[in-house]
Amino acid sequence: xxxxxxxxxxxxxxxxxxxxAYAAVIAAALHGELGSTHRALKTIRRWTGAGERTAVNxxxxxxxxxxxxxxxxxxxxxxxLKAFLVMAAREQVVVDLDLVHARAELAAAVAAIDRxxxxxxxxxxxx
Numbered sequence: 001x002x003x004x005x006x007x008x009x010x011x012x013x014x015x016x017x018x019x020x021a022y023a024a025v026i027a028a029a030l031h032g033e034l035g036s037t038h039r040a041l042k043t044i045r046r047w048t049g050a051g052e053r054t055a056v057n058x059x060x061x062x063x064x065x066x067x068x069x070x071x072x073x074x075x076x077x078x079x080x081l082k083a084f085l086v087m088a089a090r091e092q093v094v095v096d097l098d099l100v101h102a103r104a105e106l107a108a109a110v111a112a113i114d115r116x117x118x119x120x121x122x123x124x125x126x127x
Contacts, residue, residue, distance in 0.1 A: 019064065025083050026073070027061035033079040047076040 034040035036059065044055040048069045057063050065073055074081040078097075085093050 017055060020061075022087065023058070023064035024062040025087060026064045026070075027059055029077065029079040029083040030059055030073070033077050044073070048072040 030040065030044065034046065036041055041052065041055050041059065044050065045052065048055070048059075048065070049072070050065075050069055054069075058065055064112070070080070072083065076086055082094050082097070085091070085097075
């Protein structure tokens, strides 16, 4: 079952994937990251080179992107990349990506604190 959608993508009995669920998951990822505006459509087209009708269909979950377009979407969109990894039952990779991202944010916060402390010392303020 996919998080936040309640959909099962893979049929364990036949080994087939549900194309409608795939399209819905990708659409949800795109909406979550880009919204539903015309700007979102333009961004998707710029990322993939897809035509307007194709991008509209992806956003509407009428169908999902094919392999090359999915690669381009995942290249530009963390939400699509994570959705793909979850669909591929690679949740641990998503956790690993989130940990790397959190570590980078923490390192940036520590660097900002160090800059503020250095500025405070240069100014001669002691608290």
